[in-house]
Amino acid sequence: MKLFGILFFLIGFFYPSIHAHAVSKDKTREDIKQLEQRIKKLESRRKNSQLNNISTATGLSPSFNPAISLNGLLLGTYNSEGNDNSSQSNKTGLSVQEMELQLAGNVDTWFRVAATFSMEGTSQFGMEELVGSGLITNNLSLQVGKFFIPVGKHNQLHTHSQPFVATPVSNEMVLGEDGLKEIGFGANYLLPVPFFSEINLQILEGENENLFASTVNDGFAYLTRSANSFDLSDETTMDANLAYAFGDNSLTGTYKTTEVLGVDIRFKHKPLGREAYRTTIWQSEFLTSTREQIKTGFYTYLQQQFAKHWWAQGRYSHSYQQSDRSDQNQYSLALSYFPSEFLETKLEYTHLNQYAADENQLFLRLNFTLGAHKGHSY
């Protein structure tokens, strides 16, 4: 009886700790069991996803899809001259300024393609660019397709990456409202010199109605360009580019050839380190074309990033047409807010001084990019 009492006492004394130990062991076992179940689930999910990937049989593999991105420009415009004049490019109202769809990827080891489709407004859908490029040998690359022609800096930019909503009057006058885009092919050669210096040679179809549009079958246009960049310091870079293009136009006789010249210069100052969000850019561009008449124009602008997400900028642009001695002066001021690299809101005021009535234009634009859009080059 005494022994029973002692045993009872001992069981009573040690039971809680034995029980606790057993409970803890059980809990560990339970945890392990749960973890094992999770691993099994994940393994099965992985196996299923592999089973779903039956591209060998179907011949379809999403793994090799091109990078796809969509850019949208939603624009609100006020024009002091109303909407009576049909030739007016910036009318009061709300619009989809442009939607741009881009597909890009490697075709094979040697060839890369980027296609850009754009829709102006909500109905005019068309191909903006289709560029194939490949590296031929050291320093030499080739380009083929439809692309923006590198006459000046502005003409090479897609609408969403242009710094102002209003197109500079100089570009509109010399290259036309849609800019200079051509079908053709070209070679780019990086010169073996200590600084960046590149030579471009291009043979183009010559379709631009403002400049070429030859009715003769073999009426190609030709372009040569020298692009140069110098680092003045670690923080300041100067770019200086010169482009010359010529080609047959729709006229005959003395004026059957059009010549185009573009010169542009840019200084960019971007401090290193913590002040990296204080970039300053000064860019100027001069364009001229000679056909039956001479058209010239230039713009100059200053952009200042004054905080990580904020830019302020101002531009002056001038154009002149020799035939009727008409000129235009365009003054623009803009403020941009970038919450991220993929979203921008811009408020812009432009004053257009011209032979017809002066225009005061106010723009508010939302610019967004969806998907795998590559950053923009320097």
Next chain:
Amino acid sequence: MKKKSLTIYISFLFLLLTVTSVQAKKISIVTTTTDIASITREIGGNFVSVDSIAKGGQDPHYIQAKPSYMVKLNRADLLIYQGLQLEIEWLSFLIEGARNPKVRPLQPGHLDLSSVIEPLEIPLGDLDRSMGHVHPQGNPHYNLSPSNAIKMANAIADKLSLLDQENEIVYRKNLDQFVLNINDRLSNWKSRLNKISNKKVIVFHRTWVYLFTEFGIDQIGTIEKLPGVPPTPMHLAKIKNLIEQNNVRVIIQAIHYDSEFPNLLSSKTGVKTVVLPAFVGGVPEATSYFSTMEYIVTKLVNAFSNL
């Protein structure tokens, strides 16, 4: 006399030719960050010339793809980069613009160091841009772990040995010395940081995950709402509460970030802001990988010991 002059002249010419040929033999290497450049110099020694695109005080997420960098890459025999999308905004432009077949992907002159480390913080599930500047393959700041530096050095030694088999012995010897130096210092850094292990800290950006994992420091929050996204007032209030509830005494930020938000929290809670270089060259004292790590360790130890 004439004979002597001729001998001196010929000797001089021979010396010049020798020097030129030795110089010509150097492997020209472009790295994206200064940490990679420093480790590469340790391994390559006199047989390499190394140039980094990003400077030590710069944020390597946002480097301008300047044409002069294309020229550097055009002349390079080898490109070494950090990967995990750290350089996604700019590196592809440089590779395309360089027009140098040697440094293109899959070529012998192309080395992505992220392939040799174990990435941390690989996000789970589907990703989209609402999650901020997220890195789908993992956090790219692995250079701040000395153990990873050893892995990086190994990969660099392998690559240099492949490109220049004649000097493989030198690269292997330099690698052994580098590993020895890191391991010597690592035990010292560990014993000093041991005193502050498990201390809770707030960071501005998730720059320090590999460093903290290696040395056992507990990161409990980030001032950025999401990677690359500045904090909202509500998020700042949440971080302030986190600081107060967990008795956090230190905020850590990389030198290339603005101190506006850390300073704001500091003024509200009394927490101390410690600004550290995230790469070699971020501060004048950080002249090599070793001195950068030494600077970081010293600053961290001092930050906690002065509280």
